[in-house]
Amino acid sequence: MYGAQQAAGAPVPHAARPGAYPGAGWQQPNQPWGPPPAAARPRRRGLGVLVGSSAAAVIALVALAASILMVATTPREEPRPTGTDLSARYDERLDARPNAVEVDLVDHPLYGASAPEPVDCSTPELDMNSDESWEEFATASGVCLDELWAPTLEGMGLSVEPLEFAVTQDSPDADGAEGYTLAYYESDLARITVVLPNVRHMGAQIPARHREDVWLALMGHEYGHHVQHVTGILTISHDLRWNAGSEEDELDTLRRTELQAECMAGVGLRGITGADEETLEAVNAHFNSGGDLDTHGSAGNRAFWLEQGWSEPTMDGCNTYGAEPGQVT
Known part of the structure; x- marks a missing residue:
């Protein structure tokens, strides 16, 4: 976070019981005459026919199942490709990791760009006591800053998404801080937040005719951190601070980062307001x-x-990263 500071289922049924064969237990009655001549015992064909029919049915079912299984398990022929074979055109270099982009804080391509041209963009009148008015003013300022910086960033091949703007009643300052935060930029959220209690405290000490110019400079400072982020400057600056060998070196890098954002605030002030020297002096x-x-x-x-x-x-x-130490103390 970088900010501008001000000093100070159913049951299964049972199977049906099989019935007895027809005529089971039947006996021939006694007759008064002698027994008739012996006759050949009739053949009982019903059971054999039933068994034969059942066996035939089973064979048919087995054959049907086998045919179904063959159809189901026989693999289909893969369709033949009809398009162009691109494998011969594949470049193995595509497998390689991209080269890391090197960012030089002192000799960065940004410094060779012309300062952004002024834009015709206006901001709404600010009501210091209204939270909604503050958010509207901050958002409108951001739209103007987007328009101002877009040509410069696009000229470097950078595509920048619009920022989100917010207001808060909660100050991020720790007890005993050397100053108080007026606004801050969060690169991971692409958002600028204005700390209302602090800007109201400071605003009460600024003549009404200069307030909006001062707040444009504030928004320009925070937007400067956004420019640093999209150009890679902010990431390298953070790494330098993290790996600093001493507190003095860490603070030196932080001051160069913040003073560069302040310089970008001057770019925004001129580009949106067309400020003259008197206005510049009043803002400072x-x-x-x-x-x-x-x-x-x-x-x-x-x-x-x-x-x-x-x-x-x-x-x-x-x-500021190439500036003499005396200019960044």
Whole structure:
């Protein structure tokens, strides 16, 4: 997070019982005359016919099942491809991992770009006491900053999605912090959030005619962090801070990051308002005064870099990573 700070189933049935054969137990009655001549015993054919018929049926069923099994298990012929065989055109180099993109903080392509041209874009009047008005103002400022920076970023081959803007009543500042946060940028959420209690506290000390210019500079600073993110600068800066050998080196990198965002705030201020020197001086007097900050630089250097962004014709004017130590203290 980077921010702008201000000092200070059913049962189965049983099987049916099989019935007895017809005439079972029947006997011939006694007769008064002698027994008739012996006759050949009649053949009992019913059971043999039944058994033979049943056997034939079973054989038929077995044959039917075998034919079904053959049909079911016989594999189908695979369709032959009719299209063009592309395997001969495959390039094994496609299997290789892409080369890492190297970002040089001192000699970055961004610095060779011209400063963004001014845009004709307006913001709504701000009601300091309305949360809705603050969110509307921040969102409109973001739309203008999108329009301002788009040509520069697209010229570098970068496609940038619009940011989300929000307001909060909760301050992210820890107890005993050297200043208070006015707004902050979250790269993982692509969002800028304005801390309402803090901007209202500061706004009460700014003449009404200069407030909206000051808040445009604030939004420009946070949008500067977004520019740093999409160009890869912010990631390298974070890595340098993480791997710093001392607290002094870590703070030096952080100040260069924050002062570059302040320079980009000057770019935004000029590009949206067409500010004259009097307006620039007023914004610096109310936005960058109030004391030095170890994380954001001295008041004099913050003012210097805001003016650099406002006045320089190329983005090389915002190369804080190549600046002398005295300009980033």
